[in-house]
Every structure is written in C-alpha cells, then in structure tokens.
Amino acid sequence: MSAISEKRSSLRLSIPLRMEIEKVGGEQGKRFKIEVILSDISAGGAYLETDRWQLFDVGTTVDVTVRLPPSPSYEALGLLKLRTSATVLRIQPAAAPPAEGDRLERRGVAIEFNRPLSFT
Secondary structure (H helix, E strand, O other), X not given: OOXXXXXXXXXOEOOOOEEEEEEEOOHHHOXXXXXXXXXXXXOOEEEEEEOOHHHOOOOOEEEEEEEOOXXXXXXXXXXXXXXXXXXXXXXXXXXXXXXXXXXXXXXEEEEEEOOOOEEO
C-alpha cells in the first residue's frame, strides 16, 4: 500500500463529476474560474487533471462547486450543486497519458476540503 493511500480516511469514488474552481490570484486580486472534470472525489477531497495547473500553488485556498449529474429527483429538491472551500495539497505529473493532439501539459491537482460539502 502506498503512503498516499494509507493517509486516506474516506472512500474515494472515481466518478467524472464537473467541478468549478475559483480562486483569488494574479494582478489586483483577479479571480480565476475554471471548470474541470474530477478524476475522483471523497468526503475529504478530490483529484483532478488539468492543463491550467499553473493557476494553483500548494497551500492555495480555492472555492469549489461540484455539479451533480442531471436527475429528476435532485432537480425536484433543488439539489444541483455542492460547495465548499479547499486547499491545494499537491501538484504532480498527470496519471493519464496526454490525448492525441494535446499541446498543453496536464498535471494532477489534489485538493483537501476545508469543511464538508454542502448543498446550494
């Protein structure tokens, strides 16, 4: 068992959910907002791969919104998104090989949720 998997305290699900990530950074406190597809998610955090990894630094706090897949039962209850803040734990080489024609380098970004996800 690897050192990373030994630290995990909750089940990770490999579900391709859409996540919006927003952070303050750059010139004059400009906010960056990107949308990614998660590689996996757990109660404690998530992992994603992106070609926009340069926006993040380890220790950066970001606001995240996870979009639930379309479902009449979720929509009837108004449960379409989950939100929280998170901290960037690490940036590493992407696990998946680059897609044919990809010109930008992709990296993996691991984030830890600072508080439980809540419905919005």
